[in-house]
Each structure stands twice: as structure tokens, then as C-alpha cells.
Amino acid sequence: MRNLPGFWIPKDVSWEKFTKQGTQGTMFARGLKRKSAEDGEDVEGGLAGAQAMPSYSLQRQSLLDMSLVKLQLCHMLVEPNLCRSVLIANTVRQIQEEMAQDGTWRVVAPQAAGRAPLDRLVSTDILCRSVREQEGERPAPDAGDGHTPDLVPGLATVPSAQALRNPQSSLWEVDSSRENRGGFQKSLDQIFETLENKTSGSVEELFADVDSSYYDLDAVLTGMVGSTQSGHGSGLQAFSPATAAPPSSSCRSDLGELDHAVEILVET
């Protein structure tokens, strides 16, 4: 997802990372089908019978995805509420930090992707519960996982504040120019285009036209703040081996989820 020129969004909110993450079990978009508590439906009963109450990390992921969508979807004509954007961005940061501490910043084994997706955003009792209650549920920080050595070390060890900061000039200034604003529509179009044309195995394509000055995946993945070299090439190379096993199934599930992402973006 491209930047939103003209509107303030902190640069350290990285879209691709979450979209990628979202393919592993939690649906980026499907989980956001809105079934409000006021519908009176029994949320527990609504879940596909056999599935247990979603875990804390699943719900946390849903919250993260929802927050990112909220940051993206702004009224195009009127300046969005800065206070609201700041609060959402802070929430995203909090979740990111916690996930970094947990070590959940890793690509989960493909069998997770095959799990039946959540039908709706479940009642978020868990997320609203106090810390004490949650203690037992949260995934323990995983220090010894060597599953994806390319990705984990940098993320797990770098202090969150550093990992999230990027020295490059902000594209989120409220006073950005008109030209940038026009760029947003173009960006949105590019994304839809990319999603529609996606073929299996072309993970790189998704990231191909991402503006590297904004998404310094390298810096985040390797934990090197301020790195300006190597652009996307190495970052993506680091990515693809991890997701390539097995390539076809995980990519296809990518496609499925991305369709829903388009659905949500267009719907609103």
C-alpha cells in the first residue's frame, strides 16, 4: 500500500510486512467483515463450529490489520482527524512492539495458512481483557527458532524504537502538495492492478513497484537503522526463500487473501 500524501501517517507503519504476515492464518480482509456486537448474534456460536475461540495472537493480528485499514481509509476531500490518526498509529506501534518482543515476526509454516479463516472479527473480549488475564495466553518470546534465519535475528533483537524509526524525510506531512495527493489515487490503482495481475510464485511482483524510499524493508529486516543501500533487491531475496516452501500453495493463498483486501478497500 502506497503512502497517503497529504495525510499524516507515521512512516514506521509498514504495510507490506503486515499484509505478508496476514497470509499466515489470519485473514487480512476476511477477518474484518463487520458484524457488530449490536447485531445480537451469538459470536461464539457463529464461529464455524469446530474452531476454538481465537487465540490472543490471532486477535492481536486482527486488531493490527483493522488499525492499518483505518489509517488508510480517509475521506479524500476533507483532511482526516489528526488526533484519531495519531491514536491509531500509536496503537499500531504498541502492537508491533509487542509482536517484536514475542518474536512473532516470522513467517509461520505453510500449514497454518491452510487453516479455515476467521469468518468475522470476533468479539474482542480477549483484547480488552486486562494484562493479568492475558498472561497465560500470550505466546512466549521465541528465542530458539531457526526456521527463518534471514528474518528473525534482526527483528527479534533490535530494540523496537530503533527498528521503527526511519530517518528519511516524511511523506506524511499534512502540508504536502497537491501533486502528492494526486499520487494517492495513482498508487491505489497500481495496487489494484498488481493484485489483479498476480500470478502464482510472483511474490516479488507485489513489492516491485513499492517506493523504496518509503519502505526500507532492508533496514527493518536486518535491524540496521539508516541503511540506504541495496534497496529492495536483497530485502526481497531474503523474503522469498522463506515463503517459497512450498511456493505454489502459499502464493495461492496470498492471492486469495489479497482479493479480499481489494474487496475491503473498494467497498469502503
Added chain:
Amino acid sequence: MSACSGRADIISTVEFNHTGELLATGDKGGRVVIFQREQESKNQVHRRGEYNVYSTFQSHEPEFDYLKSLEIEEKINKIRWLPQQNAAYFLLSTNDKTVKLWKVSERDKRPEGYNLKDEEGRLRDPATITTLRVPVLRPMDLMVEATPRRVFANAHTYHINSISVNSDYETYMSADDLRINLWNFEITNQSFNIVDIKPANMEELTEVITAAEFHPHHCNSFVYSSSKGTIRLCDMRASALCDRHSKFFEEPEDPSNRSFFSEIISSISDVKFSHSGRYIMTRDYLTVKVWDLNMENRPIETYQVHDYLRSKLCSLYENDCIFDKFECVWNGSDSVIMTGSYNNFFRMFDRNTKRDVTLEASRENSKPRAILKPRKVCVGGKRRKDEISVDSLDFSKKILHTAWHPSENIIAVAATNNLYIFQDKVN
């Protein structure tokens, strides 16, 4: 109905003037409607104190910022009255970007009998004038006119959330998300920036200003609240730019209640000095807090407005209700505080007796002169007859704006596009 989303007549601000004789409302369509209290009449005692429309005018129009390709909404964010100094009334009204000073005055006489003009104002042929006469003032039907006397524009990059008239009656302040400016009423092309929390690098922005108000008696003091639940008291005598506060009010976080929504619900949506100037009241998403100016480390009183929403925060985050900005008000004697909630409910807390009540502003439940029935929200399984369950609450009916008469028990409650005025029954 306006062409843009939402209705133009949604009330966005309510404010009594200093005597309580006038009540002003601003709406989403940029209009201001002023109500005036009827004079007491010996003949019609029961009609004492009814508010009728006094004046209506268009304060702000929608604008377009060509540089940013953005619309500037005409919605009136705040109205503040100036104390009355002559026969005319003055108020400040503001939208996101521009503050205006309006003069509201009555005209009940008009001059008649000009020599050079006829009654319609057309020039008379001098040749037809044979006598001279002195024009006289004759009574006419009362006309209330509102004229914009000052326009204070182009001083805010971000959206104005507060305006506050200083006790010196010469200056006022306007606050947006990141800056607070001090104005002199007479000068429209200049303002002093007294608070600036914009970081050099906008990426580092994590906190914004949410409300600001001058101290009611000390013209050098003011407070501003933030999205992180803090309040800062500043003294303008200390330095020109009040970046360093004199006092910093923050309650330590309760670690047992921490969730991903903790920060959002701690964001202060309104801050008000008590009439005495000794206390400040703040409203965050679930509570109202009263602070003693002499104690910075925690509030002296905390009132739960709708704690039953605590377990619904995620849903309220999803539907954006968690970002609703509720206001709060003091009564004239600072003994009772009031704030709004959902389902057209509003709450009052008596600080002395510690009693509280939930009332509803709705047509169905309020016949004229009927006493408001207290409402109750039931949280548990068993719902009593008159109670309403949390899941049945209508979150689209929110009471964000209320006002309390400065000396009497008369309150104004804005429920979306309806204004309710309630008063104590006088025996």
C-alpha cells in the same frame, strides 16, 4: 440536508452566555442559532424562562483550500460568548480554520423623515423639496441583526478544537492539534503563538492537543489537555512561548487495566475550569475527572460515565465510536458536573452527595413539564423492566455537547440535531 455526508443541522456546539439570558448553538452546516430566555411576566408565570429563537445566521461557509485540494468544513466547532459590555452581544465562533467575532444587536427603531431621500430610500428631486424637517426615530418591529466584526484567519495549519476568552476581555486563544495562538480582539492579521508541540520531524508525532482553556480569573494562566491523558497548566508570564509548563497533571496508569486501547481511552476530549478557578475537570472516553490545581499526581475525584463499555472497546474501536469527543460542564456552583453518553443518555454527578443520575433526552420520553425519569443500563444477565441492556444501546445517538446555565438549574442538551432544554421545576 446538505449535499455532503451527514446532515447539516447536526448541532456541534452549545453555549450559554454569561447571564444565561442567551443560548447559542452551532451546527454542522455553519449556522448559529441563538435562543433568548423570555422575560418573566406576572401574568404568565408558568411561561417564565422559556427559550425562543432570537437570531439565526450563517457564520461559516464551506471553503476549498486549493493548495492542498482539501475542503474546509463549515461546521462550527466552538462558540464562546464575550461578557456583555453594552447593548450588543458579542460571540466568537470557529470552524476548523477561522475564528470570527460576531456582533448581535437589536434594532427596534428606525429613522423616518429624511429630507433628501424618500421612505424607500430613493433620492428625491431637490426641486420638489420645499420644507425642511428633522428626521425622527419611530418604533419598528424588533429586528435582530448579526454582523461579523472581525475575521481571524490563516493562523492555523491544523484543525481548531478550542477557543477561550481571556478574563482580561482583550485577548482570546485558539488551539489546534499542535499549536495554540493568542489573539487580541482588535487585531486580525497577527497572533502570537504561545504553544507549539509540533515535532521537527512529523514522523515522531505521538501526541496532540485536544482542548485548551484560560483560567477564569488569572489572565496569565491557561491549561491544555493532550491525547495522552495529560493536562498542562501554563503561565504566560514565564516566557513568550509556553513550551514549558508550570504544572503537569497526569494520573499514573493502572497496570491491571492495561490493554491496547488504554491510550485511546485516556485521551482527554474536554477540559474545563471550575467557576471558582480552583479545579479543572477533564473528560476521557469512560470517565470524568476532577483535579485540584494544587495536586498534579492524580485527580481528586473520578466518576465512571459508562464503565460497561470497557469490555466493548474493540467493537467501539472498529466502528470509530471510541474516538467520540464528549464534553463536560460544571453547574454554576461547581457542585454538580454533567456529561453525555450514548443512546441519548446524559449523566450528572453530584460532587457533594456522590449521587449520580442517568437521564435521557428524547422526544418520546419528554413531554413538556414532565419530570425526567432516571434511566439505568443493565450489565448483567437479568434485566429489570425499565432497564436497557448494553447491547441495545444506540451508539449513533450520542450526546457530545451540553451546557449549564451559569446560575440556575437549566441545562441544554444537544442530541444530534435536536436541542433539549431542561430546567428544575420551581415550586
